[in-house]
Amino acid sequence: MGTRVIVVGAGLSGLTSALILAEAGFRVRVIAKEPPSRTTSAAAGADWGPYLSDDRRLLGWSEQTRQTLVTIAGTEPSAGVTLVHGLEAERFPVPTPTWAVDLPDFAVCAPADLPPGYAVGWWFTAPVVDMPRYLEYLEARLYREGMAVELEAVSSLSDMTRQADIVVNCSGLGSRELAADASLLPVRGQLVVVANPPDNPVTRFFQDHGSREPVTYYLPQGDKVILGGCAQEGSENLEVDYDLAEAIIARCAAIAPQLGTAAVVEHRVGLRPSRPSVRLEVEWVDGRPVIHNYGHGGSGLTMSWGCAASVLALARALAVAADRRG
Ligand SMILES: Cc1cc2nc3c(=O)[nH]c(=O)nc-3n(C[C@H](O)[C@H](O)[C@H](O)COP(=O)(O)OP(=O)(O)OC[C@H]3O[C@@H](n4cnc5c(N)ncnc54)[C@H](O)[C@@H]3O)c2cc1C
Secondary structure, three states: OOOEEEEEOOOHHHHHHHHHHHHOOOEEEEEEOOOHHHOHHHHOOOEOOOOOOOOOOHHHHHHHHHHHHHHHHHHOHHHOEEEEEEEEEEOOOOOOOHHHHOOOOOEEOOHHHOOOOOOEEEEEEEEEEOHHHHHHHHHHHHHHOOOOOEEOOOOOHHHHHOOOOEEEEOOHHHHHHHOOOOOOEEEEEEEEEEEOOOOOOOOOEEEEOOOOOOOEEEEEEOOEEEEEOOOEEOOOOOOOOHHHHHHHHHHHHOOOHHHHHOOEEEEEEEEEEEOOOOEEEEEEEOOEEEEEEEOOHHHHHHHHHHHHHHHHHHHHHHHHHHHHHO
């Protein structure tokens, strides 16, 4: 009959976890109060790169995800994943991050090639993901496994444990209520999507995630470019701040001047679900197991496949233990 799993949440964490579980033979339902297109995940830029998360397991999850995204980029043209070469730079001298040096085409940037005002930088190729398209791709894969997201607000995880053998909690900031987690903190992000200037297109990404605000980055995605950003701790304001949007465009145009006059296509705002470390562990609720997978901060895409693989490993161990108990 198979182990019945309910995944709560249909952002990156929920869809990726549901997919990996379904493809491994679990009988999965996905329940979420918002469809994928209205999640934080849909508002993200996004590119691969560990950011705003100090979790010690981060590097393993990130590398596993990078490898999967590289495969998807090479095999699934409709998924919205492309491999883009670009520069990460910092205004202050900082050591090169350990995750970067192991990348296949990592290279330290020559001082003469750094934008004005920057102290250090390094080149590498990263998966860049058109998030709305990528979420549609994940949903389509789920659909092929016989699943569609069921839209419903969950009021308690206990309600879910009564309907399944295992519950996987991927509710992001919703875990403030569902898991009574007071350590979750929204970190507001805002992006501007512009048309990629056809006469002088941006082909490389740039990112200054900076140890300090403001963060500045742009990610080319074919005929558009995503410009960021900000990291406003504690803000839950989902309204577009147009002054900030202007400032973001100006900061990006200081690095790539053609972005200064590019047509604005869209504004995006989202709240990163941050906590001191990702919560990926089993909790027993009313005698039934809940696997938590939330709190990915600014690295939810970067860790998505690695975290989903850890969810699968926990689910398999729980299923084996349940079989032994008979
Ligand atoms: C502007 C911005 C840029 C970003 N850029 C990047 C980037 O470049 N790279 C990167 O790796 N990450 C990036 N991130 C971070 C990334 O977007 C998040 O870490 C990730 O989206 C979190 O995904 P999630 O599935 O855990 O949560 P979410 O996407 O928030 O999904 C949570 C789901 O849970 C559901 N839910 C919540 N409560 C309930 C309830 N009570 N009942 C039922 N369902 C519920 C919601 O409806 C939703 O479906 C960015 C974020 C922002 C905002």
